[in-house]
Amino acid sequence: MTPEAAIGGNARPEVEIRQELYRSMLRTRRVEEAIVDRYAEQEMRCPVHICIGQEAPPTGVSAHLQKQDHVYSAHRSHGHYLAKGGDMPAMIAEIYGKADGCAVGKGGSQHLIDLDAGFICSAPILASTISVGVGDAWAARRRGEDRVIVIYFGDGSTEEGAFHEAMNFAGVNKLPVVFVCENNLYSVHTLLEARQPENQTVRRLGPPNGMESFDGDGNDVEEVWRLAEYAVNKARNGGGPTLLEFHTYRWMEHCGPLDDTHLGYRSAEELESWKARCPVDNYRDRLIEDGSVDQAWLDSEESTLHKEIEAAFTAAQNGPFPNAEELFRHVYPE
C-alpha cells in the first residue's frame, strides 16, 4: 500500500484547521526570529537550536494531539514545545535563565518542559528521550491511560543504538507511539552521506522494527497533517507505533542565531533552494490563493503575535533570576 492510499489521498483540512496550522507555524517562526534578533545581546546565555525552516512537522503533528497526549523532544525543541501548547513566556524566561522559566532556569533551551501542556521533556543527547517516551507509552497502556506519545528526533538520532533498541521494544509491544524523524540532512556539520548508506531513507528502519513507516515533505504542513492523522489515530486506536520521516531543512547554524554557510559544509545555494520552499510563506500564499485567509486576517495575526512575543521577552528580561539557594534544590526529590 502506498502512503497516499494508506492515508486517504490528498484530502485537505477544513479552513479553520488550515488557519490554525498557519497560525501555529507563524508563531513558532516569529518566536524564533525574536530569539535570533536578540541573541547578540548576550543575555540569553545558553545554547539555542533554532528551528526556523522546520516549523511544519510539529505543527502538522500537534494538530491531531489532545491535551493528555505526550510529546518528547530533543535539542531543537522550541517548535515541538510551542506546537503542543507549551507556555511561551515560560520558555523565553527559561532561555534567559530566570526564576519564572519552565525549569526554574536549571534546564535552559535544551531542557524545556510543560507538563500541563503534555510537553514532557527535551534533551540534547541524541536519541536519549526516545526510550523515555516509549516507557511513557508502556506505562500509560499498563495503567489504562488513553494517551498517544509523539517522539521527535533528527536524522542523527537514528544512528544511535538506543534508537533501534527503543523502536524494537515499541514494535514488539505495539505501543501507542508516533516516532517523528525530522530529517534535515545534517548532524551538526556532518552530512547525511557521511553517516548513512547512500540513497536510503530513515523510513526504511520502520518495518524491521515491526512498524509501518512513511515519509513525506516536511515543508508541506498539510502533507505532515495527513500522515500524522493516520499515525496518531492508529496509535490511539490500538494499532501500534508508526515511524514518520519528514524531509526538511534548518536555515540557521546548528546552534545559534546566524547563517553559517561560510563554514563551507553546506552551500549558500542549497540554503537558498530550501528557503524557496519556506513552509510558512508558501503556505500563506496557498491559503490566500484558495481563499482560506485574507490580508486583514494575516495582519491581525501578525499584530496579535507581535504583542504576545514582545510581552514575553519584556517579562523574561525584567524577571528575577533564581536565588542562590536554588542551586542546591532538587538534587534529590524532597
Next chain:
Amino acid sequence: MTREIKYYEALREAQAQCLESDRDVVVMGLGVPGPTGVFGTTKNLVDDYGPDRVFDMPSSENAMTGMLLGASSNGMRPIMVHMRVDFAVLSMEPLVNQAAKWHYMYGGKMRAPLTVRMIIGQGWGQGPQHSQALQAWFAHIPGLKVIMPTTAHDAKGMLISAVRDDAPVISIEHRWLYGVSGAVPEEMYETPIGKARIMRPGKDVTIVAASYASLLALRAAEMLADAGIDAEVLDLRTITPLDRESIVASVRKTGRLVVADTGTAEFGISAEIVCAAVEGASESLKSAPRRIGLPSVPTPTSPALSEHFYPRAIHIAEAAAATLGTKVQLTEPATGKWHDVPDPSFTGPY
C-alpha cells in the same frame, strides 16, 4: 517475626513484598522470570505476580533503562536487574545523563523513582567483564543514590527503601554475600538510605567498609582482637548520600582510619572517605589513614592471578595494625586451597 534467611532470599522477599503492596512496582531484567531467577533473587516471582509485572526484556540495556525511566516518571516504581554491574555499563547514558538529573534539570517537576540492581561478580574466573565494582562511578554522579547493603537484614530493608524512594537508586550487591545468612524480620520494613551502621564497636582504629569488604573488615577485627587491638567496623551501607557524620564521629573516637572497598583503590570511594575524615576530624587523626582496595589492573581470570588481585581480611588487619605503629603478630585463619570462592561450599560456574 524474625528468622534466619540468606541475603539472596532477603532480596527476593523485599521484591515480593514491594510487588504485593504496590501495583506500580514491576521487576524487569534479562532472566528475571527465568528458571534460575537471577541467582534466586527473582525466582518464581512471576508465578505470584504475573508476566506483566515480572518480565524479561530485549538485550537492550540502554533503551530499556530509558524505558523504565519514562515509566517511573509516569507513576511506576520499576526495579531493573542486571546480572552483573558490567552489563549496566551499557546503560550509563540514561542513568548518568538522564535519570540522575531528571528532578533537577526540569526544575523539580519530574521524578524518577527507579531502582536498578546490579551484581558484582568475584572469583570463579569472573574476569575482566564480570567482576567490576563500579560504585565510585555512580557515586560520582549527583542525583543518584548508591546503596551497598552488607547484611541480609539491610539487603531487604534497603531495597524496600530504594523502591519507595523518589530518586533513582543504584543497588550494588556483591555476589559473595548472597549465601550469607542473617536475622531478617518477616514483615515489610525500611532500612534508611544514607545511614552507616557500627557493626562492631572498638576504640583503637576505625575500619570503614562497604558490602563484602565489611565482612572482611569484621574478620580483620577478629584477627586484630587476638593481637590486642580493638577495631571499630563502620559499615557504610549507603555510598551516596555519604554518612560523613558517622565517619567523622568514629575517627574522632579512635584517631585512626582504614578504608576497605571492593572497588579499585585509586580514584575510588576510599579516597572520599579518607577525605571526609581529614576534613572533619584532622585534629583527631593520630596517624595517616590507609586504604585497601583493588590494584589498578583489570580483573584477571586465572585463580592463580586473582588470588593476588583481591585483598583478604589479613590485609585489612595489617593496614589497621600499621596505623597504630606497633608490630603485632597477626594470624590468618587457615584458608582452603582456592581463594576464588567465598567458602568451600561454593561451586561454579556462575
